[in-house]
Amino acid sequence: MRYIRIHKEGRFILGILVLVLLLMNLYIYTQFQLTALIINIVISAFLLFFFAYFFRNPPRKVFIDDSSLVIAPADGTIVVVEPVDELEYFGDKRLQVSIFMSVFNVHANWYPIKGKVVKSVHHSGRHIAAFLPKSSTENERSTVVLESQLKTQILVRQIAGALARRIVTYAHAGKECHLNEHLGFIKFGSRVDLYFPLDTEIFVQVGESTTGNETIIARLNED
Secondary structure, eight states: OOOOOBOHHHHHHHHHHHHHHHHHHHHHHHHSOHHHHHHHHHHHHHHHHHHHHHTBOOOOOOOOOOTTEEEOSSSEEEEEEEEEEETTTTOEEEEEEEEEEOTTSOOEEEOSSSEEEEEEEEEOOBOOOTTSTTHHHHBOEEEEEEEETTSOEEEEEEEEOSSOOOEEEOOOTTOEEOTTSEEEEEOSSEEEEEEEOTTOEEOOOTTOEEOTTTOEEEEOOOO
């Protein structure tokens, strides 16, 4: 039997929502006519479905024996593929690939490679629209640097959007990371940026859709 698996980041929120809606419907049942109750039940059902859908946690497993391949860390749409100056950590030019996540995408984030976490830091900031280029440096964000098994480093940046008010990051320096493992979660519309060495082979283009922990987006040059 198929059912919606709820991510742990959404269970408390859904629990509170169920309680509030239950109390609201009980109040309307005792104070108003049947028509008002029916309307409120319909609205309540929609809200419950939307939040359950947003916090869904689909079981995804990828089996790859090539350590040079990079898997998409998030569901969404590719909005940037270009060389940029990455000044926070690398201090040089890198290939940036950005995935914009709408409120309809799965918002769990996965580790894109197997290796270890070199750095993980959270930055406070603004909450402008996540699809804007300046959101990479001005919005609230978490920066996670990963090192592959062959010592190639990439940077993953979780970015809050206009609606997103909380970024959850499970990564910490020294942690061993694996495919099929959650890196974190971003609540509501948001974006994930990746920064690769310039000799990385990129397999995606602007406008393409990605599926987190499934879509292969790049190959690191680890010769």
